[in-house]
Amino acid sequence: MSTTDKELRVGMVGYAFxxxxxxxxxxxxxxxxxxxxxxxxxxxxxxxxxxxxxAADRLGWEEHTTDWRELVAxxxxxxxxxxxxxxxxAEIALxxxxxxxxxxxxxxxxxxxxxxxxxxxxxxTAQAGGARSMCGFNYRRVPAVALMRxxxxxxxxxxxxxxxxxxLQDWIVDPQFPLxxxxxxxxxxxxxxxxxxAHIIDLTQYVTGQQITGVSAVTETFVKERPLPSESSGxxxxxxxxxxxxxxxxxxxAAVFVARLGGGALATYEATRxxxxxxNALRVEINGSLGTVAFDLxxxxxxxxxxxxxxxxxxxxxxxxxxxxxxxxxxxxxxxxHIIGYEHSFxxxxxxxxxxxxxxxxxxxxxxxxxxVQLVLDAVVRSAELGSSWTDVEPALATVAA
Ligand SMILES: NC(=O)c1ccc[n+]([C@@H]2O[C@H](COP(=O)([O-])OP(=O)(O)OC[C@H]3O[C@@H](n4cnc5c(N)ncnc54)[C@H](O)[C@@H]3O)[C@@H](O)[C@H]2O)c1
Numbered sequence: 001m002s003t004t005d006k007e008l009r010v011g012m013v014g015y016a017f018x019x020x021x022x023x024x025x026x027x028x029x030x031x032x033x034x035x036x037x038x039x040x041x042x043x044x045x046x047x048x049x050x051x052x053x054x055a056a057d058r059l060g061w062e063e064h065t066t067d068w069r070e071l072v073a074x075x076x077x078x079x080x081x082x083x084x085x086x087x088x089x090a091e092i093a094l095x096x097x098x099x100x101x102x103x104x105x106x107x108x109x110x111x112x113x114x115x116x117x118x119x120x121x122x123x124x125t126a127q128a129g130g131a132r133s134m135c136g137f138n139y140r141r142v143p144a145v146a147l148m149r150x151x152x153x154x155x156x157x158x159x160x161x162x163x164x165x166x167x168l169q170d171w172i173v174d175p176q177f178p179l180x181x182x183x184x185x186x187x188x189x190x191x192x193x194x195x196x197x198a199h200i201i202d203l204t205q206y207v208t209g210q211q212i213t214g215v216s217a218v219t220e221t222f223v224k225e226r227p228l229p230s231e232s233s234g235x236x237x238x239x240x241x242x243x244x245x246x247x248x249x250x251x252x253x254a255a256v257f258v259a260r261l262g263g264g265a266l267a268t269y270e271a272t273r274x275x276x277x278x279x280n281a282l283r284v285e286i287n288g289s290l291g292t293v294a295f296d297l298x299x300x301x302x303x304x305x306x307x308x309x310x311x312x313x314x315x316x317x318x319x320x321x322x323x324x325x326x327x328x329x330x331x332x333x334x335x336x337x338h339i340i341g342y343e344h345s346f347x348x349x350x351x352x353x354x355x356x357x358x359x360x361x362x363x364x365x366x367x368x369x370x371x372x373v374q375l376v377l378d379a380v381v382r383s384a385e386l387g388s389s390w391t392d393v394e395p396a397l398a399t400v401a402a
Contacts (some may be wrong), residue, residue, distance in 0.1 A: 004036055007078075008102070008354060011043040011071040012094055014083035015055035018106050018136075019044070022083055023059035027344035032332045033351045037358035039079075045071045067173035072096045077356070082106055085181050086189045090115035093133070093367075097126040102357050103112040103133040104349075108198040108377065109129045109370035111189030116367075116374040120396075123367035134353055134363040137202040141348035143340070144303040146328035147320070148286070148293045155248070157288030158308075160208050163259075163267035164285045167192075167201040168275035172253065178229035179247045191251030193219065194377055196282075197271030201376050202365060204269075204284060207293075208263040212376050214392045217257035221249050222274055224262065226365035255382050292317075301339040 010026055012019060023041065030038045044061035045068045046052030046098040057065035065071055068088075071093045072080060082089055082098035082105040090110050096103045103123070105347065110116040123133040139145055151157060169192070171177070180197060205211055223248045254272035261267055282297035294304040294317075303320045323339060325331040329348045333340055356363035365373075375394050383391035 011077040012081040049121040092274040116371040120367040120371040133363030138345040141345040144322040160265040162287040168278035169172040169279040179226040186248040192271040193255035210263040217220040217380040219252040219384040221352040244352040256350040
């Protein structure tokens with residue numbers, strides 16, 4: 001339980017999937033971690049007054065509004081938490097930073113490199129006035145992923161040779177699934193690539209401490225026309241079959257690419273919404289000269305580790321149950337072996353964000369780091385458009401921050 005009186009008054013825009021996940025984390029974080037500031041859930045924003053009122057009540061927000069500009073303008077809001085689709089990230093974040101607010105923005109940072117550049121520049125300017133900003137790549141905060149990074153950083157894997165990453169879903173295999181916002185480029189920026197590919201790009205760069213320097217990619221849209229949805233819906237939307245009208249899918253259904261990392265490793269990435277039977281299967285394996293680590297989100301509390309420095313007769317993959325108080329984030333949770341889940345990654349994200357803001361340091365991933373992910377996404381799109389030709393990624397940062 002937090003022992004501080006200092007408050008960080010939060011205003012959140014968007015209250016559906018990520019809005020619910022973030023609300024759960026804001027509600028929980030100070031009850032688990034002792035932090036230098038206490039989050040107060042002041043104001044939530046959505047476009048429908050009835051629905052946002054219901055969401056405020058259900059999720060634990062004191063007040064609600066239908067105008068994000070009102071939220072950003074309110075002097076009693078310290079933090080703006082952006083949980084809307086990508087087409088509104090830049091506008092809301094730029095207004096919030098200009099108003100001197102701290103900003104937490106969901107991934108991918110923006111829909112285009114141009115927007116992401118503007119946001120990173122605005123974040124740098126606002127930082128001089130004390131405003132902090134972070135992008136919500138929450139999988140960094142899964143303890144097993146953070147442990148992977150620690151092992152790599154400590155040199156336990158030696159020189160990194162291979163990175164193998166995939167993020168597989170299957171929620172639009174049915175061609176009758178409606179044309180939700182995630183399938184419309186003007187709202188989402190891209191398809192599987194920016195939605196889930198962005199996660200494995202950030203995660204692998206974070207774990208290895210190396211940036212992607214170039215890519216060769218293919219993308220595909222398997223179902224090019226879909227029924228229009230009866231109303232705007234998110235991931236949980238079901239094929240309603242009620243509408244005969246259809247519209248074009250303007251994003252990729254799948255993106256596959258090979259890449260080189262700055263430290264010399266070769267990497268493969270696969271992001272798809274057409275992996276029948278795979279619901280939310282994020283997997284990463286990293287092979288080094290001294291060992292291997294492998295993570296599977298469906299076994300979120302575990303890390304596979306192969307230590308090639310052990311005597312040959314004792315070598316083999318070991319399963320580390322990442323639930324010890326020595327492991328990242330876990331000292332505040334349950335006794336060893338009492339496992340945690342998906343939502344904890346968001347609580348850990350809020351912990352790190354509050355700690356950074358309250359102690360006046362920059363949280364990570366910064367907008368500059370998220371811009372670098374955007375540059376990779378852009379290189380993938382350009383490579384695919386050019387028949388998979390090798391495409392260098394413009395360097396945005398000297399290093400990936402811890
Ligand atoms: N970190 C993760 O693992 C993760 C998972 C899913 C989604 N996301 C990201 O979170 C963001 C939101 O995705 P989601 O799945 O929560 O979508 P969603 O469709 O479930 O929710 C979007 C919300 O934004 C609101 N909204 C849209 N435009 C608005 C506007 N102009 N003003 C106010 N409210 C507005 C909608 O009413 C809705 O409440 C996206 O950037 C997405 O990529 C991240």
